[in-house]
Amino acid sequence: MDHGRLQGLRPVHPGAVGPAPGVGFENFTLLFQDSRFWDAFANTLSITFIQLVLFFPVPVALALLLNSVLSDRLRGLVQSILYLPHFFSWVLVITIFQQMLGGAGLLAQQLRSHGYEGFDLMTDPGVFKFLVTAQLVWKDAGWGVIVFLAALSAVNQDLYEAAAVDGAGRWRRMWHVTLPALRPVIALLLVLRVGDALTVGFEQILLQRDAVGPGASEVFDTYVWWVGIANTDYGIAAAGGLIKGVFSLVLVLIANKVAHMLGEQGVYRK
Amino acid sequence: MTVTERPAARAATPSGELLRRRGREKRPVWEEEPGKVGQGIKGITLTGVCLAILGPLWVVVVTSLSDQKTITEAGGLVIVPKTITFRAYTELLSGGTVTRATLVSLALTAVGTAISTAVSVLCAYGLSRSGSFLHRPILMLLLVTMFFNAGLIPTYLLVTGVGLEGSYWSMILPSAISVFNVLVLRAFFQDTAPELVDSARIDGAGEWRILFQIVMPLSRAVIAVVSLFYAVGYWSQWFNAMLYLNDQQMWPLQMILRQLVIKQQAPQGMSQMISTQQIPSLAVQMAVMVLALIPVAVLYPFVQKHFTKGMLIGAVKG
Numbered sequence: 001m002d003h004g005r006l007q008g009l010r011p012v013h014p015g016a017v018g019p020a021p022g023v024g025f026e027n028f029t030l031l032f033q034d035s036r037f038w039d040a041f042a043n044t045l046s047i048t049f050i051q052l053v054l055f056f057p058v059p060v061a062l063a064l065l066l067n068s069v070l071s072d073r074l075r076g077l078v079q080s081i082l083y084l085p086h087f088f089s090w091v092l093v094i095t096i097f098q099q100m101l102g103g104a105g106l107l108a109q110q111l112r113s114h115g116y117e118g119f120d121l122m123t124d125p126g127v128f129k130f131l132v133t134a135q136l137v138w139k140d141a142g143w144g145v146i147v148f149l150a151a152l153s154a155v156n157q158d159l160y161e162a163a164a165v166d167g168a169g170r171w172r173r174m175w176h177v178t179l180p181a182l183r184p185v186i187a188l189l190l191v192l193r194v195g196d197a198l199t200v201g202f203e204q205i206l207l208q209r210d211a212v213g214p215g216a217s218e219v220f221d222t223y224v225w226w227v228g229i230a231n232t233d234y235g236i237a238a239a240g241g242l243i244k245g246v247f248s249l250v251l252v253l254i255a256n257k258v259a260h261m262l263g264e265q266g267v268y269r270k
Numbered sequence: 271m272t273v274t275e276r277p278a279a280r281a282a283t284p285s286g287e288l289l290r291r292r293g294r295e296k297r298p299v300w301e302e303e304p305g306k307v308g309q310g311i312k313g314i315t316l317t318g319v320c321l322a323i324l325g326p327l328w329v330v331v332v333t334s335l336s337d338q339k340t341i342t343e344a345g346g347l348v349i350v351p352k353t354i355t356f357r358a359y360t361e362l363l364s365g366g367t368v369t370r371a372t373l374v375s376l377a378l379t380a381v382g383t384a385i386s387t388a389v390s391v392l393c394a395y396g397l398s399r400s401g402s403f404l405h406r407p408i409l410m411l412l413l414v415t416m417f418f419n420a421g422l423i424p425t426y427l428l429v430t431g432v433g434l435e436g437s438y439w440s441m442i443l444p445s446a447i448s449v450f451n452v453l454v455l456r457a458f459f460q461d462t463a464p465e466l467v468d469s470a471r472i473d474g475a476g477e478w479r480i481l482f483q484i485v486m487p488l489s490r491a492v493i494a495v496v497s498l499f500y501a502v503g504y505w506s507q508w509f510n511a512m513l514y515l516n517d518q519q520m521w522p523l524q525m526i527l528r529q530l531v532i533k534q535q536a537p538q539g540m541s542q543m544i545s546t547q548q549i550p551s552l553a554v555q556m557a558v559m560v561l562a563l564i565p566v567a568v569l570y571p572f573v574q575k576h577f578t579k580g581m582l583i584g585a586v587k588g
Contacts, residue, residue, distance in 0.1 A: 065315060070297060080574055081320045087498075087566045089506030091524045095531040095559055096326050099347060106329060109346040138322070146577060157298075164300040203509055207532060221422070228423040229513065241421020249418050 027239040037240065039215070040223035047129050047200045047219065052193060054133050059144030060182065064174070066145065067152045079149075082142030090203045093139050097131075098122050122208070125216035132201060132208075147185060155181045187264035195252030198244050220244055327563070334358055334556035341552055358557035367540045368526060372561055374438075375505060375523040379565070382442045382504040387497045389447055394455035395481050412449045426513060440514035441507055441522070448503075451496045458492045459485055491576040498573040505565055527562050531555050 031037055062082065069075045085093065100106050103120030112118045121127055155177065163173045202221035209217045214226070220240070228237025297303075333341065333348045340352045362368040396402050397409055425444060434440040462485050470480050486493065508524035515521060518538045521529075529537045 062319070065312065068312065069316070078316055078320060080571075081323055083574065083577065084567075084570060085323055087502045087570060089508070089524055089562065091506070091508050091528045091532070092559060092562050095527060095555075096330065098531065099330060099556075099559075100326050104346060106326075106347045106349075113345050142323070161298065161300050170302065206509070207528065210533070224422050229426060234423050234427065238421065238423040241423050245418050245420055252417060 023235070027235040028243075031236050031239045031243070034236075036214070036218065037223060040218040040220055043129075043216070044198055044200055044219040047132060048193075048197045050129050051133050051136060051200070052190075054130075055136055055141065056190070056193065058137055058141040060148055060186065062141065063145045063148035063152060064178065066149060067178075079145070082145055084142070085139045086143035088139065090139075090201075090207060093135055094204065094207050097135055097138075101131075123211045125212050128208075128212045128216040132204060135204060136201065147189075148182060151182055151185045152178065184264055187259050187262065191252070191255040191259050194255040195248060197251055198248055330556050330559050330563075334553050334560050336553060338553075346552065358553040359561075362554065362557055362561070367537050368523070368558060368561070370519070371521055371523040371526045374520065376565070378438060378441055378507070378522060379501050379504040382446070383497055383501040385442060386446050386448070386451075386500040386504075387493065390452050390455055390496060390500075391481075391486065391493065393447065394452045395459055395477075395485065397452070398456045398459035399477075412452065416449050429514060435514045436516060436520075437514075438520070441504070441510050444510065445503065445507075448499070451499060455489070455492060455496060458489050462488045494573050495576045498569060501569065502566065523558070523562055527558050530558055 066075055066078060069078070088096075098105060101120075102108070102122040103118065105120075105122075108118035108120065121131055124131075159177045160173055163177055168176065198220050200219050200221075202219075202225075205217055205219055206222050206225060209222055214222075218226070221244075224237045224240045224244070227233050227240065329347050329349055332351045335351065335354050335356065335358075336344075336348045337353050337355045337357070340348055343352075363372070397405060397412075399405070429435065429440055429444055434443065466484055466488075467480055470484055475483070506524060507522065508528055511520075511522050511525045515525075521537070526537050526540075529535055530540070
């Protein structure tokens with residue numbers, strides 16, 4: 001849909017907060033007619049799905065790995081390194097990725113100097129969804145380890161000993177003791193992630209929107225930003241934001257219900 | 271704070287007691303010795319993970335310290351340092367756009383963190399005393415915002431509507447309180463030695479005195495972690511600056527970094543320095559990145575040991 005036409009359909013200007021003449025559900029109708037809204041919706045869900053598959057298991061795996069390290073000192077050192085990127089700003093993380101994987105980045109530079117073709121992952125719409133997932137893994141997978149490590153340290157060590165005495169090997173102990181201990185935490189995090197299905201790294205993606213183009217990178221939040229802030233069409237954008245809020249609330253409630261039905265704790269209980 | 275932290279803290283662990291690492295340096299007798307191959311794979315994986323995090327940082331720092339000759343020879347980014355020069359930094363920090371932006375960011379972080387921490391501690395303390403004024407409704411109100419929000423546009427209209435556009439307060443007030451941090455503090459305050467609080471009260475201490483002289487000193491670790499989160503949040507902010515600060519002269523460092531490296535444009539007042547090649551532009555970019563990284567790297571070690579405690583204890587009870 002052409003945004004020049006959208007612009008100014010419902011001109012509410014900042015400062016003019018307050019009762020405005022109602023337009024019924026017109027803003028919602030316009031929103032649903034905008035094909036870019038549905039594209040953004042589809043992008044959002046597919047990024048969420050990719051991250052559930054490729055991001056979610058990483059902290060669990062890292063925690064299991066770290067937990068098997070015997071030396072406290074070594075484990076502490078690795079933990080310090082793992083948590084660090086979580087505290088970097090998205091601007092910094094993306095500049096770092098750009099310098100490593102971008103067209104003028106280290107990898108392309110090394111390839112070229114050895115006579116290969118260079119490439120630019122940062123502007124390639126085809127790999128964008130995986131790129132943002134990789135950035136998320138780099139920044140936050142280490143931080144995600146904290147909660148699993150805490151759950152692991154709460155496991156009663158006698159269980160391992162009993163299992164070992166009964167003849168369970170390393171892998172069977174992991175399967176029958178460690179993973180069940182992690183199950184409530186995993187369920188909880190899954191519930192929260194599904195409840196947040198419509199939220200995928202707003203700042204992160206907005207920073208790269210220009211380089212990649214909106215086709216691959218437009219997600220729910222950036223769409224709201226684009227329509228509302230960049231094109232000052234507040235009515236439609238606010239309708240989009242509201243839909244997201246309601247939809248997310250419903251998703252959390254459903255996911256929580258499912259967790260309860262599977263016998264897990266979930267986020268809350270009545 | 272990003273979304274991913276929320277689950278981290280809410281994840282339940284039975285009690286603080288169990289959080290302590292078991293600190294077993296020795297392998298228990300019943301555990302079989304690990305195979306050579308397994309150990310090898312483990313070692314390689316851990317080393318690889320650490321290198322993936324530290325490697326890029328190394329390259330950025332080294333390039334920022336290199337002179338033009340080294341950068342040209344390397345064909346861009348430098349992996350092995352040959353000469354060390356601080357020219358990029360002295361140029362950037364001897365006045366001008368980047369100096370100003372760095373000071374702006376430092377000031378915003380200091381003022382914002384102070385305000386946020388103070389307000390959060392007060393709010394959390396009030397909510398931690400059951401029976402305080404409107405205790406339940408206020409708590410509910412806070413909780414609702416964790417599950418539902420109307421989105422970007424109403425926030426934007428509100429902030430501009432009350433006239434904060436173009437003011438540094440637009441970088442502080444909209445994000446002054448993180449409900450999540452308040453809940454962490456509240457849970458912690460609820461747990462701090464009730465018998466101490468009771469005896470102080472019998473001795474005639476008022477609420478302020480109890481807060482400042484008993485509860486806060488006992489909660490130093492968790493307050494440190496919460497302050498770190500706030501500080502990192504303010505230091506990392508760029509989106510609010512983009513929304514509300516139209517004047518480039520007012521921009522914080524992250525906005526300059528975005529302009530310079532992501533958009534590959536020289537911010538106002540820097541174009542001359544780069545076009546006249548006073549300093550190699552790649553080193554300048556890297557130096558700005560390092561500037562954005564330094565405060566985090568400096569603060570991090572002091573607070574790091576409290577993470578698990580601050581993130582997990584009590585947060586369960588929300």
